[in-house]
Amino acid sequence: xxxREDAGVRIGIDLGTIHSLASVLMDGRAIIIPNPxxxxxxxxxxxxxxxxxxxxxxxxxxxxxxxxAETVCNFKRDMGTxxxxxxxxxxxxxxxxxxxxxxxxxxxxxxxxxxxVVEAVVTVPAYFGEDQRRATQAACEIAGLHVExxxxxxxxxxxxxxxxxxxxxxxxxxxxxxxxxxxxxxLEVTDGIIEIIASAGDARLGGEDFVxxxxxxxxxxxxxxDAIDLGAHEDLSAKLRAACExxxxxxxxxxxxxxxxxxxxPAAATLTLEVNRDEVHQWWxxxxxxxxxxxxxxxxxxxxxxxAVDQVLLVGGATRMPIVSDFVASIFNxxxxxxxxxxxxVAMGAAVQAALKADDAQVEDLVVTDIxxxxxxxxxxxxxxxxxxxxxxxxILERGTxxxxxxxxxxxxxxxxxxxxTFQVYxxxxxxxxxxxxxxxxxxxxxxxxxxxxxxIEVRFSYDLNGxxxxxxxxxxxxxxxxxxxxxxxxGMSKAEVERARxxxxxxxxxxxxxxxxxxxxxxxxxxxxxxxxEPRAMLGECxxxxxxxxxxxxxxxxxxxxxxxxxxxxxxxxN
Amino acid sequence: xxxxxAFELLGLSPGADAKxxxxxxxxxxxxxxxxxxxxxxxxxxxxxxxxTSDAPALEEPAAEWSSPRLTTQRTLNAVAVHHALDExxxxxxxxxxxDTRWADALLDDPGGAYAEATRRTGIATILDHRxxxxxxxxxxxxxxxxxxxxxxxxxxxxxxxxxxxxxSSVPPEVRAFVAKCVIVDEASRLSLxxxxxxxxxxxxxxxxxxxxxxxxxxxxxxSFLYQQVRAFDEYVPSTGPIxxxxxxxxxxxxxxxxxxxxxxxxxxxxxxxxxxxxxxxxRIVGALVLAVGLLFLLGHPANSSQVHAGYLASCLAxxxxxxVAARRVRLCRRLRRALGENIxxxxxxxxxxxxxxxxxxxxxxxxAR
Numbered sequence: 001x002x003x004r005e006d007a008g009v010r011i012g013i014d015l016g017t018i019h020s021l022a023s024v025l026m027d028g029r030a031i032i033i034p035n036p037x038x039x040x041x042x043x044x045x046x047x048x049x050x051x052x053x054x055x056x057x058x059x060x061x062x063x064x065x066x067x068x069a070e071t072v073c074n075f076k077r078d079m080g081t082x083x084x085x086x087x088x089x090x091x092x093x094x095x096x097x098x099x100x101x102x103x104x105x106x107x108x109x110x111x112x113x114x115x116x117v118v119e120a121v122v123t124v125p126a127y128f129g130e131d132q133r134r135a136t137q138a139a140c141e142i143a144g145l146h147v148e149x150x151x152x153x154x155x156x157x158x159x160x161x162x163x164x165x166x167x168x169x170x171x172x173x174x175x176x177x178x179x180x181x182x183x184x185x186x187l188e189v190t191d192g193i194i195e196i197i198a199s200a201g202d203a204r205l206g207g208e209d210f211v212x213x214x215x216x217x218x219x220x221x222x223x224x225x226d227a228i229d230l231g232a233h234e235d236l237s238a239k240l241r242a243a244c245e246x247x248x249x250x251x252x253x254x255x256x257x258x259x260x261x262x263x264x265x266p267a268a269a270t271l272t273l274e275v276n277r278d279e280v281h282q283w284w285x286x287x288x289x290x291x292x293x294x295x296x297x298x299x300x301x302x303x304x305x306x307x308a309v310d311q312v313l314l315v316g317g318a319t320r321m322p323i324v325s326d327f328v329a330s331i332f333n334x335x336x337x338x339x340x341x342x343x344x345x346v347a348m349g350a351a352v353q354a355a356l357k358a359d360d361a362q363v364e365d366l367v368v369t370d371i372x373x374x375x376x377x378x379x380x381x382x383x384x385x386x387x388x389x390x391x392x393x394x395x396i397l398e399r400g401t402x403x404x405x406x407x408x409x410x411x412x413x414x415x416x417x418x419x420x421x422t423f424q425v426y427x428x429x430x431x432x433x434x435x436x437x438x439x440x441x442x443x444x445x446x447x448x449x450x451x452x453x454x455x456x457i458e459v460r461f462s463y464d465l466n467g468x469x470x471x472x473x474x475x476x477x478x479x480x481x482x483x484x485x486x487x488x489x490x491x492g493m494s495k496a497e498v499e500r501a502r503x504x505x506x507x508x509x510x511x512x513x514x515x516x517x518x519x520x521x522x523x524x525x526x527x528x529x530x531x532x533x534x535e536p537r538a539m540l541g542e543c544x545x546x547x548x549x550x551x552x553x554x555x556x557x558x559x560x561x562x563x564x565x566x567x568x569x570x571x572x573x574x575x576n
Numbered sequence: 577x578x579x580x581x582a583f584e585l586l587g588l589s590p591g592a593d594a595k596x597x598x599x600x601x602x603x604x605x606x607x608x609x610x611x612x613x614x615x616x617x618x619x620x621x622x623x624x625x626x627x628t629s630d631a632p633a634l635e636e637p638a639a640e641w642s643s644p645r646l647t648t649q650r651t652l653n654a655v656a657v658h659h660a661l662d663e664x665x666x667x668x669x670x671x672x673x674x675d676t677r678w679a680d681a682l683l684d685d686p687g688g689a690y691a692e693a694t695r696r697t698g699i700a701t702i703l704d705h706r707x708x709x710x711x712x713x714x715x716x717x718x719x720x721x722x723x724x725x726x727x728x729x730x731x732x733x734x735x736x737x738x739x740x741x742x743x744s745s746v747p748p749e750v751r752a753f754v755a756k757c758v759i760v761d762e763a764s765r766l767s768l769x770x771x772x773x774x775x776x777x778x779x780x781x782x783x784x785x786x787x788x789x790x791x792x793x794x795x796x797x798x799s800f801l802y803q804q805v806r807a808f809d810e811y812v813p814s815t816g817p818i819x820x821x822x823x824x825x826x827x828x829x830x831x832x833x834x835x836x837x838x839x840x841x842x843x844x845x846x847x848x849x850x851x852x853x854x855x856x857x858x859r860i861v862g863a864l865v866l867a868v869g870l871l872f873l874l875g876h877p878a879n880s881s882q883v884h885a886g887y888l889a890s891c892l893a894x895x896x897x898x899x900v901a902a903r904r905v906r907l908c909r910r911l912r913r914a915l916g917e918n919i920x921x922x923x924x925x926x927x928x929x930x931x932x933x934x935x936x937x938x939x940x941x942x943x944a945r
Contacts, residue, residue: 191602193602193605193606325655326655356611357611365606367605367606367609367610369605369610369621402610402621403610404610404614404617404618405618405621406618464614465611465614
């Protein structure tokens with residue numbers, strides 16, 4: 001044990017599109033911390049009930065089927081955008097929704113371990129840009145979590161692997177296909193040294209896209225066969241989504257599955273569509289084709305041939321799909337390896353990173369070097385004869401540079417007697433600044449008057465592992481230096497906005513935590529009720545009624561008995 | 577940084593080969609972690625980059641990517657086996673494994689992979705039917721060693737035992753065996769508990785028997801599982817034949833049968849003999865009553881697993897260290913074999929009581945926390 005009782009714990013959090021979870025390093029192992037419901041994964045879902053009280057986690061996820069309008073899932077995909085959702089009377093940004101999930105996780109950890117969380121490491125997809133990282137940082141601040149380090153999910157997975165295989169020496173490719181994102185990282189593990197060499201990804205390709213393609217195809221089939229458009233209503237499409245998700249999971253273990261949508265239309269009809277794996281794999285072929293691009297990009301950046309790869313590590317729940325193993329085999333000519341539980345590897349790696357940051361003795365021999373996922377640079381103007389082309393992107397610190405790193409570039413004045421230069425700082429890979437992400441702006445004044453091009457100005461970028469960018473601009477002739485520090489906190493959302501969001505969160509009414517198991521059980525049962533038919537449905541209805549009656553008695557023992565009975569029934573139906 | 581400085585910083589002479597450069601870099605990396613010493617790391621990294629700058633970067637020609645796929649038949653075979661295993665088509669996987677093509681498909685370690693595949697399919701085949709299990713066990717006696725760490729690891733990774741525990745077609749002995757195999761980590765332990773609870777839901781006595789079976793070798797795991805099962809009982813009290821929770825001393829009913837019934841029978845015989853007149857009638861009636869009592873005893877529904885479950889329950893309910901409980905169950909079992917079930921049960925309780933009064937022996941193990 002290296003935890004100090006008074007110091008609290010340092011945890012790793014995988015803030016996922018579908019699920020979130022926390023892990024802590026204890027006794028030389030990364031342990032997943034279960035939530036109050038005893039589950040290791042907490043769904044990243046937020047919902048409000050009829051009384052305007054906020055629900056987070058399993059209870060909220062179950063309401064996605066029964067109350068799609070009051071429930072938000074998949075908000076991670078909109079991190080860093082201005083999109084808002086209206087939940088009850090509140091209007092929420094993705095940052096606030098993520099903050100709700102984060103603070104739920106923090107509370108679970110603190111209840112489970114009985115110690116405060118002093119620091120957390122949160123993971124993001126490697127392909128998250130600065131905007132999305134800022135938004136994630138803002139979410140942590142709103143949730144009141146002390147987060148200094150945001151690491152890439154594949155890096156975390158590699159850390160978990162390196163931690164578990166300290167002796168190994170291998171060239172790895174980590175494929176992380178999560179609910180909403182696809183990341184590829186190329187890395188080398190040597191004796192506990194983990195070197196990330198390149199990474200690439202697709203920020204909008206994940207398990208959810210596979211479901212969506214399936215939904216669209218099923219919607220068309222149902223439209224043709226039953227003349228019912230399941231996309232017409234939010235309720236129906238929520239049911240179709242749940243049905244497709246189940247079928248997708250079914251296809252992991254079997255060659256055939258059925259998409260069953262119940263309670264359609266006024267007659268509460270049940271629609272069934274048989275699908276088989278080959279057919280569905282054809283639907284998914286375009287998605288699989290999209291997966292090749294980042295793989296190629298990452299290998300190219302690393303300067304590796306495909307044949308140099310020793311092992312392909314699969315991470316993320318969506319890699320369980322057989323089509324993904326086929327894809328891996330076709331690219332790398334070897335089967336992918338699921339050495340760690342695909343849903344948990346990232347959180348485990350984040351816990352390792354948290355321990356690394358705290359100089360924990362358990363990870364003494366582990367060293368990790370990570371890279372800049374994007375190029376950083378400034379705008380400049382090119383002069384070609386008498387033509388001037390503005391808004392060009394000059395990359396100063398290129399993607400793939402091992403961090404922390406400093407790189408510099410020398411610019412000159414453009415006009416005769418120019419006294420001032422304005423630099424705009426961008427992140428991205430496009431040759432034109434307007435296609436990249438702007439992350440800051442500053443001006444250097446007091447340049448001595450001189451003919452154009454005769455005042456060299458050196459711009460030095462220092463980028464560290466916490467995402468802190470220090471820009472040092474020196475006018476060589478005067479030796480005057482201008483320093484600008486851009487860090488993640490408080491950008492995107494301003495400090496005031498974060499404070500406002502925190503205040504808004506504090507004023508939210510939550511379901512009392514002790515009642516959470518009851519609510520979750522009830523919501524799960526009701527969601528199941530909406531999707532099954534016949535005698536089981538009637539039986540389940542009875543049980544739900546009985547449990548509601550138990551709740552009204554407010555007798556703790558009776559309620560816990562009733563809940564157990566209800567969950568046992570739900571479990572049985574869900575698994576049969 | 578020039579090359580000379582770079583090599584100096586790495587502690588090498590210029591012209592060292594790529595391997596030496598990498599080794600030197602790694603060695604210094606251990607003491608110059610990017611987290612701890614950013615400036616030192618920047619210098620080290622710069623030196624490494626300068627030293628390796630003349631190494632050619634490889635890039636696969638674009639044509640390679642668009643050309644017909646690289647995948648060989650070997651890989652396809654390997655992937656087919658993976659799929660077959662994932663889908664539970666074990667017979668098929670096994671057939672592929674047996675096929676010589678499999679050895680060809682194993683890229684690095686044919687021996688090891690073959691053994692693993694055999695184990696996996698061997699274990700999984702149990703799912704289907706008992707003859708297969710027996711056949712496999714006969715052919716591969718080494719496959720089914722409960723304490724084999726490799727097997728445990730394999731079961732832990734594949735989570736196959738969870739399927740085994742949940743499937744209703746699997747014979748109870750096999751499930752007991754599987755439960756015995758699984759002592760891996762906390763994650764496996766938790767999901768083992770989940771599987772066990774499901775089994776318990778269907779068939780309480782044999783699930784409890786499996787827990788008791790674990791008690792001897794893995795007291796901490798057994799007591800953890802027992803607590804899980806007990807928690808389930810708390811939630812679902814009205815279903816199933818043994819409400820352990822409501823009966824913290826489950827022996828009461830059985831003890832009544834074993835201890836008091838003979839006494840009542842003897843008392844009844846005495847009363848009858850006192851009120852009856854003829855000595856022959858007296859004897860006959862007395863014998864009859866005794867016979868009825870004995871029959872009642874022999875036909876008592878308490879079977880061994882129930883007895884053990886009850887015994888385990890009472891030990892754990894009294895917060896005894898699982899090791900002590902394990903010792904008692906062993907003793908109780910030996911007695912049962914020697915004396916017959918019901919007597920052993922009662923005797924076991926008495927011995928248990930005595931043992932509790934005796935000196936504390938083994939160090940108390942923290943129960944599965």
